[in-house]
Amino acid sequence: MKCLLLPLLAALALPTAVNSEVTNDYILKANQSKELFSERKFSEMTKICNELIEISPDNPNGYVCKGVALGLNIENQKKREAIRNFTKAIKINPEYNEAYFFRGLLQFQMRRRRDFGIARTACKDMSKAYFNKYPPALEYVKNNMSFVKYECYQFIRE
Numbered sequence: 001m002k003c004l005l006l007p008l009l010a011a012l013a014l015p016t017a018v019n020s021e022v023t024n025d026y027i028l029k030a031n032q033s034k035e036l037f038s039e040r041k042f043s044e045m046t047k048i049c050n051e052l053i054e055i056s057p058d059n060p061n062g063y064v065c066k067g068v069a070l071g072l073n074i075e076n077q078k079k080r081e082a083i084r085n086f087t088k089a090i091k092i093n094p095e096y097n098e099a100y101f102f103r104g105l106l107q108f109q110m111r112r113r114r115d116f117g118i119a120r121t122a123c124k125d126m127s128k129a130y131f132n133k134y135p136p137a138l139e140y141v142k143n144n145m146s147f148v149k150y151e152c153y154q155f156i157r158e
Helices: 002-013 024-038 042-055 060-072 079-092 097-109 116-131 135-143 145-156
Strands: none
Touching (some): 024 042, 024 060, 060 079, 060 097, 097 116, 097 135, 116 145
């Protein structure tokens, strides 16, 4: 169930919010990445996301796009690299709830999530998105309350 949730929620965070400095080429590439996402062509999507980053390296949307593509590509899943891209987006915009949400969600799905460092970061990231009322985080926590409580219990008490 949790593995199926990521693709559905990822569509919400693909580059949509663009600032005035973004070119038409950026917008076209962002739309192309959404099409590739819906077609589940994650390798091609990663290439487009790289082009988004080249066009506008200071725009966090390209990094979130690449993180989603890398995290969902079953043939060549690169979760750690995906997490690094979400982290780059957060460094560019520390209030970017989508990046916190996806980084936390991906870390919850990692095999070594019992590692306290990963679990702590996942809980903090999900909490940040949740308490900032990011809709997919609200929905995820609502639908997975027992899982989130179990995973984050020791950190909630701190």
